Amino acid sequence: MADAAHDIALPTLGEALAWARQRIDPLDARILLAHAARVRTATLLAYPERTLPEEAWRRFRDLVTRRAAGEPVAYLTGEREFYGRTFHVSPAVLIPRPDTETLVDVALAVADQRAGAALRILDLGTGSGCIAITLALELPHVEVVAVDRSRAALLIALHNAQRLGASVSFVESDWFSRLGDEHFDLIVANPPYLAEDDPHLNEGDLRFEPRQALVEQHEGLAAIARIVAEAPRYLAPGGWLLCEHGYTQGYAVRGRLLDAGLLHVQTWRDLAGHERVSGGRKRCPNE
Structure with missing residues (x-):
């Protein structure tokens, strides 16, 4: 898997999660991916092979970047x-x-x-x-x-x-x-x-x-x-x-x-x- 986010063309849920875990806390990564993909966190574990839609991948990259800069997860998800x-x-x-x-x-x-x-x-x-x-x-x-x-x-x-x-x-x-x-x-x-x-x-x-x-x-x-x-x-x-x-x-x-x-x-x-x-x-x- 390429290191740069933009080099990953529509990753699976598992690939997106693995990419994020290199940059932020694993628990934060799961919460933010579930939020970006609008699925339950359990879905990430049950269906890691599912392809992440393009808009969700774009949202997730932005959330991970902001979390890596310190923004609270609660403000990123709004809850x-x-x-x-x-x-x-x-x-x-x-x-x-x-x-x-x-x-x-x-x-x-x-x-x-x-x-x-x-x-x-x-x-x-x-x-x-x-x-x-x-x-x-x-x-x-x-x-x-x-x-x-x-x-x-x-x-x-x-x-x-x-x-x-x-x-x-x-x-x-x-x-x-x-x-x-x-x-x-x-x-x-x-x-x-x-x-x-x-x-x-x-x-x-x-x-x-x-x-x-x-x-x-x-x-x-x-x-x-x-x-x-x-x-x-x-x-x-x-x-x-x-x-x-x-x-x-x-x-x-x-x-x-x-x-x-x-x-x-x-x-x-x-x-x-x-x-x-x-x-x-x-x-x-x-x-």
């Missing part, structure tokens, strides 16, 4: 799985990550403690909408409101909600700024929490993701500090605030939650064992 569902994404939003599923797990556990109650949930900085939409689908009897200051992100979130059949109200707002005097039983947030000099910003997918959704001042804690300080005003009595954060920030976030007067302050770990989500509950009048 990423989160909590067992496929969400559409673009460079306007963060790529959903398994770490954030921890936030959903904790939110579902908190909601389960109040089973039967008419709960209102607020998702701050919704991005692709993966958190809000997942909660709305997992808890079909609750009311979910999601905010983001980026109109481009909200359009993607709205599209995901419509496609997945989730009932979510979307509001263009810089955190709480346009929520008036509304109150919620649960507030969840995955705000930017990387420091401006975090070396990870120059690595992998982070190089291509929206910086305003990743980076904050004061060692990455500025947005979290603002959310924690303002949240009690928007929490109903007994309501919970849950924030995702960096794995070294648990101690600092717990301190801010305590300073805000929240009770039962604690931190939950992700599947890798890292401190990932911290939260607390607003005091009830009789406490």
Whole structure:
């Protein structure tokens, strides 16, 4: 097989995959080939002798070149799985990550403690909408409101909600700024929490993701500090605030939650064992 892509005239699926594996990660190659050829990844293994159509071969060469230059697979395919569902994404939003599923797990556990109650949930900085939409689908009897200051992100979130059949109200707002005097039983947030000099910003997918959704001042804690300080005003009595954060920030976030007067302050770990989500509950009048 010739080394140059243009020297391969309509390769088979197996030949195209072998060519790509010389340039990018084998798993990425399978995902991108399935996307370009519009087939399931299982088809690549079952029918390696099948000829790749010319248009699909052209698309695949372009995707491999872009992936070799570092572009995230999720942006190249326009989708990423989160909590067992496929969400559409673009460079306007963060790529959903398994770490954030921890936030959903904790939110579902908190909601389960109040089973039967008419709960209102607020998702701050919704991005692709993966958190809000997942909660709305997992808890079909609750009311979910999601905010983001980026109109481009909200359009993607709205599209995901419509496609997945989730009932979510979307509001263009810089955190709480346009929520008036509304109150919620649960507030969840995955705000930017990387420091401006975090070396990870120059690595992998982070190089291509929206910086305003990743980076904050004061060692990455500025947005979290603002959310924690303002949240009690928007929490109903007994309501919970849950924030995702960096794995070294648990101690600092717990301190801010305590300073805000929240009770039962604690931190939950992700599947890798890292401190990932911290939260607390607003005091009830009789406490």
